[in-house]
Amino acid sequence: MGSVSFDTYVHRESVIHRWAPRLKLLSLLGLMFAFATVQNLALVPWILALAAVLYGLSSLPLSFLRRRLSYPGLFIVAVVVLLPLTVGDTVLGQWGWLTLREEGLRAALLIVGRFLSILTLGFVLLGTTPFLTLLGAMRSLGLPTILTDMALLSYRYLFEIAAMLTTMQQAMGLRGFGHRRQGWLRVNRQTLEHLALLTGNLLIRSYEQSERVYKAMRLRGYGQGSAPRQSTTPRPTALCWGLTGAVGAAAIALVAAELSWLR
Numbered sequence: 001m002g003s004v005s006f007d008t009y010v011h012r013e014s015v016i017h018r019w020a021p022r023l024k025l026l027s028l029l030g031l032m033f034a035f036a037t038v039q040n041l042a043l044v045p046w047i048l049a050l051a052a053v054l055y056g057l058s059s060l061p062l063s064f065l066r067r068r069l070s071y072p073g074l075f076i077v078a079v080v081v082l083l084p085l086t087v088g089d090t091v092l093g094q095w096g097w098l099t100l101r102e103e104g105l106r107a108a109l110l111i112v113g114r115f116l117s118i119l120t121l122g123f124v125l126l127g128t129t130p131f132l133t134l135l136g137a138m139r140s141l142g143l144p145t146i147l148t149d150m151a152l153l154s155y156r157y158l159f160e161i162a163a164m165l166t167t168m169q170q171a172m173g174l175r176g177f178g179h180r181r182q183g184w185l186r187v188n189r190q191t192l193e194h195l196a197l198l199t200g201n202l203l204i205r206s207y208e209q210s211e212r213v214y215k216a217m218r219l220r221g222y223g224q225g226s227a228p229r230q231s232t233t234p235r236p237t238a239l240c241w242g243l244t245g246a247v248g249a250a251a252i253a254l255v256a257a258e259l260s261w262l263r
Contacts, residue, residue, distance in 0.1 A: 009127050014059035016128045019243050020236040021137040027247040028054075028125045034251035035117050040261045041106050043254065044113035050250055051117035058124045068123055069116075076115050080108040131155055153213075161206055168198055 010017070016024070035047045055065065088103025126134070135148045177194055236244075 007130060009060055009064060010130045012059050012128075014057060014128070015239060015243065016054065016058040016124060018237075018239065019128075020234075020240040021129055021133050022141060023236055023240050023244045024125065024129065025134065025137050025141070027244045027251075028121050031247050031251045032118050032121050034254040035114055035121070037255055037258055038114060039110070040258060041110055041113075042261075043257060044110060047117040047254065048113055051120040054124050054247075055120050058128050060124065060127045064127060065120065065123055069119060072115075072119060076112065080111050083108040083111075153210075157206070157210070160209065161202065164205055164209075165198075165202055168201065172198065 031050070035051075038044065038047055083104040084100050085098060086101070086104060087107060088101035088105075090102035091099055092102050092105065093100045129137075132152070135152055138151075139145065139148045172194065
């Protein structure tokens with residue numbers, strides 16, 4: 001369950017933790033979009049350096065980033081590993097049937113640089129802001145209530161589904177499943193049937209649980225409207241405005257550099 005939680009380090013003290021949630025959300029999202037516009041390979045070291053500086057200011061441990069980059073990292077490695085070997089006409093080197101091409105290598109470095117910098121900013125945002133606070137900031141910025149409720153329920157039920165899966169795996173283990181080690185290439189039909197039953201049961205139980213929760217919410221008045229709340233958000237400090245200005249200036253500088261390079 002802990003692998004899906006981002007709230008482990010949200011109570012630490014750093015300048016990023018003290019950044020007002022709405023300003024932090026807008027600034028980091030703007031910088032992510034600026035990173036996504038980068039097409040020039042010469043700007044990649046700059047966006048990686050900006051992401052590293054913000055991650056350092058957040059006081060989050062490197063283990064937090066390393067654990068969460070592992071799964072999407074495997075996906076992106078699988079995607080870009082073939083680019084230097086298959087894309088482009090300029091040959092940099094050849095070893096037998098393997099040919100390293102410049103255009104593919106540049107595209108792969110660009111994709112990896114943007115991927116790492118954007119994900120790092122996402123982890124800075126999620127790792128320094130409680131999820132409920134982040135949803136409140138989104139709602140105050142105009143996100144429809146139904147979307148914030150769906151995001152909150154989806155986040156909450158990741159833990160429910162993880163706990164349910166753990167219980168079902170323990171029950172299968174007590175009945176003898178998984179006691180005999182076997183490689184992936186030797187998975188037999190019986191094992192696949194057990195895994196399919198596990199997945200099907202997990203989906204059915206999740207659906208039934210969501211139905212029960214929705215009916216309980218309706219009985220308690222969900223969807224009937226509520227009285228407007230008075231905002232209790234503290235006013236942003238000079239530090240918050242300074243961080244917002246610095247990150248906004250960096251985003252504008254990146255976009256301007258990219259546009260000037262294209263001319």
